[in-house]
Amino acid sequence: xxxxxxxxxxxxxxxxxxSYVLSGKRSISASTRRRVEESIRVLGYxxxxxxxxLASNRSNIIALMVPLRTxxxxxxxxxxxxxxxxxxxxxxxxxxxxxxxxxxxxxxxVTGSGLADAMILMDVELDDERLPLLRATDQPSVLIGLxxxxxxLTCVDLDWGATGALCLEHLAMLGHRxxxxxxxxxxxxxxxxxxxxxxLDGLRSRARELGLRALHxxxxxxxxxxxxxxxxILDERPATTGFVVQNESAVEPLLALLRQQGRAVPExxxxxxxxxxxxxxxxxxxxxxxxxxxxxxxxxxxxxxxAKLDGRGTDEVVLLPPGLTVRASSGPAPSRS
Amino acid sequence: xxxxxxxxxxxxxxxxxxSYVLSGKRSISASTRRRVEESIRVLGYxxxxxxxxLASNRSNIIALMVPLRTxxxxxxxxxxxxxxxxxxxxxxxxxxxxxxxxxxxxxxxVTGSGLADAMILMDVELDDERLPLLRATDQPSVLIGLxxxxxxLTCVDLDWGATGALCLEHLAMLGHRxxxxxxxxxxxxxxxxxxxxxxLDGLRSRARELGLRALHxxxxxxxxxxxxxxxxILDERPATTGFVVQNESAVEPLLALLRQQGRAVPExxxxxxxxxxxxxxxxxxxxxxxxxxxxxxxxxxxxxxxAKLDGRGTDEVVLLPPGLTVRASSGPAPSRS
DNA sequence: GAAAACAGTCGAAGCGCTTCGACAGCCTAT
DNA sequence: ATAGGCTGTCGAAGCGCTTCGACTGTTTTC
Numbered sequence: 048x049x050x051x052x053x054x055x056x057x058x059x060x061x062x063x064x065x066s067y068v069l070s071g072k073r074s075i076s077a078s079t080r081r082r083v084e085e086s087i088r089v090l091g092y093x094x095x096x097x098x099x100x101l102a103s104n105r106s107n108i109i110a111l112m113v114p115l116r117t118x119x120x121x122x123x124x125x126x127x128x129x130x131x132x133x134x135x136x137x138x139x140x141x142x143x144x145x146x147x148x149x150x151x152x153x154x155x156x157v158t159g160s161g162l163a164d165a166m167i168l169m170d171v172e173l174d175d176e177r178l179p180l181l182r183a184t185d186q187p188s189v190l191i192g193l194x195x196x197x198x199x200l201t202c203v204d205l206d207w208g209a210t211g212a213l214c215l216e217h218l219a220m221l222g223h224r225x226x227x228x229x230x231x232x233x234x235x236x237x238x239x240x241x242x243x244x245x246x247l248d249g250l251r252s253r254a255r256e257l258g259l260r261a262l263h264x265x266x267x268x269x270x271x272x273x274x275x276x277x278x279x280i281l282d283e284r285p286a287t288t289g290f291v292v293q294n295e296s297a298v299e300p301l302l303a304l305l306r307q308q309g310r311a312v313p314e315x316x317x318x319x320x321x322x323x324x325x326x327x328x329x330x331x332x333x334x335x336x337x338x339x340x341x342x343x344x345x346x347x348x349x350x351x352x353x354a355k356l357d358g359r360g361t362d363e364v365v366l367l368p369p370g371l372t373v374r375a376s377s378g379p380a381p382s383r384s
Numbered sequence: 385x386x387x388x389x390x391x392x393x394x395x396x397x398x399x400x401x402x403s404y405v406l407s408g409k410r411s412i413s414a415s416t417r418r419r420v421e422e423s424i425r426v427l428g429y430x431x432x433x434x435x436x437x438l439a440s441n442r443s444n445i446i447a448l449m450v451p452l453r454t455x456x457x458x459x460x461x462x463x464x465x466x467x468x469x470x471x472x473x474x475x476x477x478x479x480x481x482x483x484x485x486x487x488x489x490x491x492x493x494v495t496g497s498g499l500a501d502a503m504i505l506m507d508v509e510l511d512d513e514r515l516p517l518l519r520a521t522d523q524p525s526v527l528i529g530l531x532x533x534x535x536x537l538t539c540v541d542l543d544w545g546a547t548g549a550l551c552l553e554h555l556a557m558l559g560h561r562x563x564x565x566x567x568x569x570x571x572x573x574x575x576x577x578x579x580x581x582x583x584l585d586g587l588r589s590r591a592r593e594l595g596l597r598a599l600h601x602x603x604x605x606x607x608x609x610x611x612x613x614x615x616x617i618l619d620e621r622p623a624t625t626g627f628v629v630q631n632e633s634a635v636e637p638l639l640a641l642l643r644q645q646g647r648a649v650p651e652x653x654x655x656x657x658x659x660x661x662x663x664x665x666x667x668x669x670x671x672x673x674x675x676x677x678x679x680x681x682x683x684x685x686x687x688x689x690x691a692k693l694d695g696r697g698t699d700e701v702v703l704l705p706p707g708l709t710v711r712a713s714s715g716p717a718p719s720r721s
Numbered sequence: 722g723a724a725a726a727c728a729g730t731c732g733a734a735g736c737g738c739t740t741c742g743a744c745a746g747c748c749t750a751t
Numbered sequence: 752a753t754a755g756g757c758t759g760t761c762g763a764a765g766c767g768c769t770t771c772g773a774c775t776g777t778t779t780t781c
Contacts, residue, residue: 048498050737061761066739073740076759093496097437098737101766106434111481115466122458128465129452132483141499144448144481146469159430161385162478269666296666299636303643303668329606329633331640387767398731403769410770411728435767438736 049092058086069094100161109135109352110163112145112153112177114170120295123323123341124169127191130345131167138353140164154180165352167191171202173239187355189348193241197364201355203348206366207242210337211249213371214291214319217335219257222380223289223317226254227280228263229273229301231294236265246293246321260284268296270303277304288380290318295326302331302376313378320376327374335377337369386429395423406431437498445478446689447500449491449514451507452484457632460660460678461506464528467682468504475690477501491517502689504528508539510576524692526685530578534701538692540685543703544579547674548586550708551628551656554672556594559717560626560654563591564617565600566610566638568631573602583630583658597621605633607640614641625717627655632663639668639713650715657713664711672714674706 055062060079067073068083075083086092100106111131113124132142143163145153147170154177157163164186168177171192181188182199190202218226228250230236231243247263254261262284266276276297280287292298298320302312310316312332320327320336327336347365354360392399397416404410405420412420423429437443448468450461469479480500482490484507491514494500501523505514508529518525519536527539555563565587567573568580584600591598599621603613613634617624629635635657639649647653649669657664657673664673684702691697 048496048737051739052737062738063740063762064760067760070739073760074758079759091496093493095438095737096497096499097434097443098766099739100434101432101438101736101768102738102740104739104766108480113466115470121462125458125462128481129450129483132481133452133485136483136486142481143445144465144469144479146466146473148470149473156430159385159428160433162433270668299640300666300668303640306640329637331607331637385767388769389767399768400732400770401730404730407769410730413729416729432767435736436769438738438766439768439770441736441769 048095049090051092051094054083054086054090054092057090058083104161106161106164107139108141108143108163109349110143110145110153110157110166112147112166112168112170115146115148120339122326123339126323126341127169127345127348130342131349134346134349138349140349140353151177151180154184158184158186165189165356167348167352171241173241173244187352187360189351189355191344191348193245193364193366195241199362201351201360201362201364203344203351203365204242204367205339205344206368207245208249209366210321210369211246211251211291212253213337213369214321215250215253215257215259215261217319217371217373217377218289218291218317219253219259221289221317221377224259224380225284225286226259226261226289226291227284227287228261229276229290229292229294229297230263230265232267233265243293250291262287266294266297268294268300270300273297273300274304277301288316289377290316291321292318293321295320295322298322298326298330298334312376315381317377317380319371324372327372330376332376333374335372335374337371340367343367385432386427388429388431391420391423391427391429394427395420441498443498443501444476445480445500446472446686447480447482447490447494447503449482449484449503449505449507457676459663460676463660463678464506464682464685467679468686471683471686475686477686477690488514488517491521495521495523502526502693504685504689508578510578510581524689524697526688526692528681528685530582530701530703532578536699538688538697538699538701540681540688540702541579541704542676542681543705544582545586546703547658547706548583548588548628549590550674550706551658552587552590552594552596552598554656554708554710554714555626555628555654556590556596558626558654558714561596561717562621562623563596563598563626563628564621564624565598566613566627566629566631566634567600567602569604570602580630587628599624603631603634605631605637607637610634610637611641614638625653626714627653628658629655630658632657632659635659635663635667635671649713652718654714654717656708661709664709667713669713670711672709672711674708677704680704 051062051065055065065083068075068080135142166188169191171190171194173195175194178194193202193204235243251261264276264280266272305312305316312318320334322336324338327334351360388399388402392402402420405412405417472479503525506528508527508531510532512531515531530539530541572580588598601613601617603609642649642653649655657671659673661675664671688697
């Protein structure tokens with residue numbers, strides 16, 4: 048293992064000079080810098096992470112807490128995680144992967160041990176038990192998701208309320224009056240995950256404003272669950288002509304069921320999905336959808352964190368505006384017969 | 385930030401004693417241990433990770449390199465990553481998330497800087513350029529996946545050859561003679577990802593042994609790609625009655641297309657999928673499938689790594705045996721008319 | 722009953738780096 | 752000329768921990 052001292056000796060300078068070449072915190076003559084850089088290259092030197100962390104009180108690591116469960120939006124989570132890792136690297140940081148499993152203890156451990164300089168939390172619940180800890184520590188953090196009380200926190204999220212409203216507006220504009228909302232699994236609502244409730248709120252209040260009827264039903268993914276949910280919906284509101292689907296794994300089953308029942312999409316029924324664009328494009332009917340900007344969220348979260356680490360950042364809530372792409376699954380409501 | 389020295393003072397012992405209480409490397413009297421533990425609790429002490437890494441030459445971090453691309457098996461990757469993180473925590477280690485983006489440089493950086501004690505590599509190609517580096521370093525590593533040459537390496541993977549063979553046997557046993565294999569996207573084969581080729585080999589050699597015809601076609605995910613692929617297959621081999629599908633995102637489109645063409649599953653056509661059980665259960669027809677033991681792979685990889693770190697491990701290749709679950713998508717071949 | 726073994730504790734060295742203050746040499750303004 | 756200010760470099764302290772050797776009692780062993 049090559050050390051700073053060896054590099055210094057090889058280059059004929061002192062250790063501190065090498066350190067300053069590396070950090071750029073003091074000016075170094077061009078010739079010395081060249082010599083040192085050459086020695087580093089020749090010897091294949093890599094600074095020891097532990098020593099650096101100890102001396103500088105900075106680990107250059109950010110922690111990312113991902114949900115343990117895999118009952119929803121797995122590809123989105125993955126995409127965010129990868130965007131976080133990539134962006135962090137671009138800022139000279141590495142990413143420590145924590146699962147939600149440990150809960151608040153993980154926050155204590157990481158902040159207490161100086162393992163990471165900052166953290167990003169995903170899958171934030173409306174009243175998350177990790178929040179008091181984050182407020183109490185002076186370690187910077189960013190949430191991906193929006194809790195009920197954002198005081199003293201920085202959050203990045205899609206504007207789910209606007210997302211719900213947007214879906215509804217689109218259907219309203221096409222003349223649909225009775226809308227069914229296929230939600231996430233009941234468990235998601237039970238643990239008060241912000242995005243699900245916010246979407247619903249946005250949807251409902253816009254429905255009220257526009258005078259539409261919106262019927263919400265949570266739904267586990269998969270074919271059987273969707274079949275049961277659909278038949279209940281059509282029993283209850285036979286006039287339903289529009290669907291908003293938030294649960295990715297209910298989309299394809301819904302399309303299959305409608306097809307099977309002889310209801311054509313988009314002629315008889317319109318479907319708007321809330322899902323990553325990739326899913327929308329790959330479905331058996333190209334779906335009109337509101338995308339989930341996973342990469343953007345990951346990137347923005349890291350950039351906010353870096354700003355905070357540089358002392359620039361401020362606490363703020365960033366809500367990304369949703370965008371609806373019209374594809375082949377939505378069309379004018381059939382004329383009322 | 386509470387330090388070891390403060391704990392020592394609070395407990396009225398020396399710093400080294402506290403250290404030995406923590407590590408258990410020397411015997412400590414019960415009363416001293418109790419007092420120290422109490423002080424730790426009261427002061428809320430967490431050992432500083434950097435200092436520990438520096439002094440002990442062990443970071444208690446393992447690096448996990450995940451593929452940057454998200455063109456296949458995303459949920460599987462995620463599940464593996466989570467299993468790795470969970471298992472590592474159970475062994476007192478944290479996980480550093482690296483993306484494939486940096487390539488071999490990441491290996492150099494991590495081993496060189498002592499950031500991690502060991503690493504796990506996913507998405508290994510048959511002739512991966514990271515392998516020489518792994519062989520050259522004395523840092524333990526485990527691959528999830530199987531390269532062409534495994535000398536000096538430890539690998540954990542599903543036995544893809546046996547997986548392919550198993551699918552074929554099942555269909556053969558049911559009397560199918562003409563089998564179509566829906567593979568991964570062409571790009572996956574082009575970069576020589578081991579699992580895709582091995583599956584195919586297993587499948588083909590068993591087909592030869594049993595005297596079946598197997599026609600392999602790579603396929604991008606999604607409805608349109610699957611439609612094109614299917615029509616080519618049925619043109620070329622109209623007698624096809626069995627399908628083996630390896631690309632998750634082609635399964636549902638295939639089922640939809642067959643249904644649409646009036647071919648019943650499993651009466652006219654049998655489908656065997658290679659996918660996680662969850663996907664198989666959620667499909668519109670409950671799929672006969674060979675599962676992908678993602679959690680098991682992640683867990684085993686970490687456990688091997690821990691064994692190596694303790695000096696127990698050996699280089700070896702662990703191939704997990706595949707298991708086929710019969711569900712509703714496969715049945716006897718229709719009698720030849 | 723003396724020698725050897727062991728349990729329990731401490732002090733000090735050292736891990737590899739960053740960073741502060743010091744200083745030598747040089748340039749600019751008075 | 753001389754004070755003051757740069758620029759470039761160095762030495763040394765110190766970050767918080769682990770671990771080695773040393774030391775003091777207490778047991779065990781023959």
